[in-house]
Amino acid sequence: MTAFATLTFDRQIAAPPETVWQVWTAPAARAVWAAPTADTAVEVLETDPRRGGREISLCHAPGGETYRCEVTWLDLQPALRSSCAEVVSSEGQTLSTALVTAELAPAPAGTDLRVTVQLASVGQDMQAGYREGFEAGVTGLAQVAERSMVIQRRIRAPRHLVWGAWVNSERLPQWWGPDGFSCRTTRIDLRSGGEWVFDMIAPDGTVFPNHHRYSEISPQDRICYTLHWGENGPKHADAWASFEDTEDGTLVTLGMVFSTAGEYAEARGFGAVELGLQTLGKLARAAGAD
Structure with missing residues (x-):
């Protein structure tokens, strides 16, 4: 059975949109903030932040379970908007697919960021994990952007x-x-x-x-x-x-x-x-x- 959910994450970031965009897309910056939890190790296998490019990573979670995350960039409008398709699997079984959209807008204090995740859980209900992971990720993104x-x-x-x-x-x-x-x-x-x-x-x-x-x-x-x-x-x-x-x-x-x-x-x-x-x-x- 497939379960669907739409999750939205908003942040005000004290950095200009051009900086937030680079931190959102540049592989070196993503490696700093992308771990969904502090005790999760992320191993990047492939990264190509261009339209049609892929990013493949392994998330080594506490307890020994490893999740494979494959991202395909669908649209990249610098400092404005991006969208990507994301597939999460474990031991060869697909657990979820998602469309992730990020929208950036100039704000008096820097940048207003909205990340929308349209999630389809396939193997198990992934909503709670996605909510926890993206809350931590977007918070980490903001902290990294503010020192970039x-x-x-x-x-x-x-x-x-x-x-x-x-x-x-x-x-x-x-x-x-x-x-x-x-x-x-x-x-x-x-x-x-x-x-x-x-x-x-x-x-x-x-x-x-x-x-x-x-x-x-x-x-x-x-x-x-x-x-x-x-x-x-x-x-x-x-x-x-x-x-x-x-x-x-x-x-x-x-x-x-x-x-x-x-x-x-x-x-x-x-x-x-x-x-x-x-x-x-x-x-x-x-x-x-x-």
Whole structure:
């Protein structure tokens, strides 16, 4: 017997729609907030946040049961609306199907978010689990969005040139960082599972040790990595860069989810947005745009 239900979740989020959208769709950000409960481990097997793309994950629940969740993106209207079909199964048996719609609207304090789930429970009644999971997920999404920073630049160069400037181990250290900064590399391995250990050196000679760990490098599409304070130091952000074709070049999006609200506030306080835009300006020049 199939049971049907419609569930609605509303949140006011103190972040602009563009940031909420990135946190809702970007794989690196979704990995931070997507677990339905604090003691559920989420293992992402495949992710492709484009119309027709899929996201497949395994939720390892307390008690040992594993749920497979397969999402197919049906519609993506940046910073406005998305819809996806979701199928949840366990041990090869379909438990539920759902149509999940997210709608974003600008609000005085940031963004009004409404998530609607049209649920069909097949193997067992999944309504209570969905309600608990999405309440936790939407709450986590809001918390993550409020400590996330998103920087974008349209670069007048083809995507393959922009991508090439980023993933070349000799060229990346030449342009990375704000105006006047330089990089001193200890080791660099630009691949999924690789890393970059380096010092950023400010114009006044101050040294900032860095360690980037790359979880995914998907050619000409996206780079997902974590930022650490020095080699094997504490993580201070989950980050991603995405690359999209535009009519006149490439849209580059650089996003960061800071580990704490305090680190986010500190970064904004010392001008991280402006410094990030300077970094993307150097990327543009490295790609031959300026």
